[in-house]
Amino acid sequence: MICWCYTLHMMGTSWVIKMKKVQEQLMHSPECPLWKLQQCSTPVTPSQNRGIYVGVAVLVESSDSHVLMTQRCDHLRTFPRAWVPPGGHLEVGESIMHGALRELEEEAGLVLDPRNTNTHLICLWESAFPPLITLGEPKSHHVVLYFHSKCQETWKQLQAKIKLDPKEVKACTWLSRANVQSLRSGQNSDKKIQQFVVGEDGEIRPAELDVHGMFHTALWQDGEIYTGSQLALTKWLEHWTETPNRTISSKM
DSSP: OHHHHHHHHHHHHHHHHHTGGGTOOEEEOTTOHHHHGGGOSSOOOOSOOOOOEEEEEEEEEOTTSEEEEEEEOTTOSSSTTOEEOSEEEOOTTOOHHHHHHHHHHHHHOOOOOTTSSEEEEEEEEEEEESSSGGGOSOOEEEEEEEEEEEOSSOHHHHHTTOOOOTTTEEEEEEEEHHHHHHHHHTOOOOOEEEEEEEOTTSOEEEEEEEGGGSSOTTTTSSSOOOSHHHHHHHHHHHHTTSOOOOBOOTTO
16 A cells, blocks of 8 residues: 555656656645555555546636636536636647646636637646545545636626536636635635526526635635645735746647
């Protein structure tokens, strides 16, 4: 079991070396179950060694500085009901950029042209599900590449184009910098924003959303990073204080 965990993480390390040109470190939760398995008193052998899959996600930013988040459907096998940037699996033989923009179009209906959009890699995240060893043996293992894509339209203009895939997405919302800073502060509030929910008829309707109800209350309170979405939003705030130097060619 220790060898299995070591191999998975060493494969992750190899990925970081491969991606060294974009200067992003592969991050994972301090509660990562792949590491916690090494501490189990009784060794656990995985039922299947499925290997590591590659995921891609796009943090879309509007011209008025809001970012798009989508809520996963209740029936999905991994991370049901979680708020995440649009994304999914990279297909065999598919370029990284094409996969990221394809997933964005499939899940949210947004079509971005990389030639007219400032898109760059913002972070790398090692994801396992279930996310805690107390919830059971890890059944999936991904390295997720998060991209930040700055658009030339406001969030309301972009929202008018959105068509959520009801098989995977149940709602979406747009977070401002103030919203994310409020989350990072760890101080709960009654702040309400607008979300857009897919009805049973497939139509998208506006509704209220409690910003601090999007994530577990303890997630932002100790300064640690526990999820890829949390890391991407944190990096997005940091992005405002530095000049991006990790633009990815559309040929990737």
